[in-house]
Amino acid sequence: MTESETTTPRYGVDPYLEWVNGEGIPVIDGGYAIDLFTVETGHWARVDTKAAAVHLTGRGDFNNMFLYEVAPGGSTGTIKHIFEDIYYVLDGHGSTQLEFPDGRKRSFEWGPKSMFSIPINVAHRFFNAGGRERALICATSNMPLVMNTFHNERFIFDNPAEFIDREGQENYYTGEGTFIPIRAGNHLWETNFVPDMSVLGLQSYADRGGGSSNIKFVLAEGIMSGHMSEMPVGTYKKGHRHGAGTHVICVTGHGYSLLWYEGDTDYTRIDWHHGVVFPPCDGQLHQHFNTSHEPARYLAMGIGNVRYPFTQKKRQTMIGEKGQRQRSSLSIKEGGNQIEFDDQDPRIHALWLEEMKKAGVTPGMDAWVKS
Numbered sequence: 001m002t003e004s005e006t007t008t009p010r011y012g013v014d015p016y017l018e019w020v021n022g023e024g025i026p027v028i029d030g031g032y033a034i035d036l037f038t039v040e041t042g043h044w045a046r047v048d049t050k051a052a053a054v055h056l057t058g059r060g061d062f063n064n065m066f067l068y069e070v071a072p073g074g075s076t077g078t079i080k081h082i083f084e085d086i087y088y089v090l091d092g093h094g095s096t097q098l099e100f101p102d103g104r105k106r107s108f109e110w111g112p113k114s115m116f117s118i119p120i121n122v123a124h125r126f127f128n129a130g131g132r133e134r135a136l137i138c139a140t141s142n143m144p145l146v147m148n149t150f151h152n153e154r155f156i157f158d159n160p161a162e163f164i165d166r167e168g169q170e171n172y173y174t175g176e177g178t179f180i181p182i183r184a185g186n187h188l189w190e191t192n193f194v195p196d197m198s199v200l201g202l203q204s205y206a207d208r209g210g211g212s213s214n215i216k217f218v219l220a221e222g223i224m225s226g227h228m229s230e231m232p233v234g235t236y237k238k239g240h241r242h243g244a245g246t247h248v249i250c251v252t253g254h255g256y257s258l259l260w261y262e263g264d265t266d267y268t269r270i271d272w273h274h275g276v277v278f279p280p281c282d283g284q285l286h287q288h289f290n291t292s293h294e295p296a297r298y299l300a301m302g303i304g305n306v307r308y309p310f311t312q313k314k315r316q317t318m319i320g321e322k323g324q325r326q327r328s329s330l331s332i333k334e335g336g337n338q339i340e341f342d343d344q345d346p347r348i349h350a351l352w353l354e355e356m357k358k359a360g361v362t363p364g365m366d367a368w369v370k371s
């Protein structure tokens with residue numbers, strides 16, 4: 001017998017899952033959605049803080065979520081890596097210290113509802129400035145993509161490569177940025193840090209209906225995507241679909257989303273408030289509804305942005321190819337990814353009217369949907 005006949009053949013391997021299951025932190029299978037405030041964390045020796053990996057049904061092939069919990073008055077260890085992530089602060093006040101390959105250091109201070117990115121392979125650590133409360137920070141990352149490509153821990157965490165084009169302008173860690181007008185729905189805010197996502201200025205996105213507005217991000221010159229959307233009081237947006245991995249997290253207000261596949265006779269419903277996150281699955285239709293007495297904002301974090309779409313699907317959805325209109329705002333009936341209000345299942349509006357009654361909020365959709 002040769003050696004190859006006596007050893008177990010190795011096949012069907014997911015190097016990312018093998019790696020994360022060996023890290024000693026809770027790896028949470030959260031189903032479609034999870035409230036990140038309820039997730040249990042455990043000590044992560046690699047980062048020297050409490051953490052968890054959060055896997056949701058719609059995370060797709062490229063993305064995951066990490067959750068970091070920094071003890072009152074404590075800090076994480078220093079880490080650098082060549083995967084990218086978008087951090088969103090759920091709770092707590094603190095700072096991030098960066099150390100660039102040439103030895104320069106800089107830091108910036110964050111608080112609840114801050115968002116930031118760190119240029120790939122720049123060393124960083126988090127400090128919790130609060131003496132009593134934990135700091136809780138989630139991060140949508142492309143670690144699965146990177147680990148499944150290289151399956152080499154040293155390449156990812158101990159790599160001498162310098163990515164000097166990723167640092168961005170000096171003011172990108174002060175809360176400032178560059179507004180880059182592209183088109184309604186695709187206007188860009190280029191920065192590395194947004195101090196408070198609940199008050200960031202947005203742009204009208206009339207094609208999505210319901211008075212919706214948004215802004216998209218380019219962060220640390222990376223390939224991760226972020227966008228912030230808002231639904232005014234008494235409104236909801238058109239249903240739409242796109243690829244997997246876009247982690248939607250509620251920032252202000254509360255409401256619910258419906259998820260379904262074309263041809264389904266029923267909906268999966270997710271009720272959300274600050275801290276609830278869910279990534280719709282690949283090609284799964286979904287629609288967001290504000291039922292609160294304040295504008296509802298959500299941050300969506302995934303892979304592929306307006307500058308670097310990364311996948312053909314994302315390019316078709318956001319940019320449009322070969323002179324075609326971008327599919328994100330084109331009706332499904334015309335080969336696009338959006339369900340116009342006139343075409344939506346009447347049960348959707350009826351359910352929403354019921355929810356508005358329960359919530360005591362005056363419906364404000366008359367301009368878009370006939371009751």
Ligand SMILES: [Fe+2]
Pocket residue numbers: 240241242280286
């Ligand atoms: Fe979406």
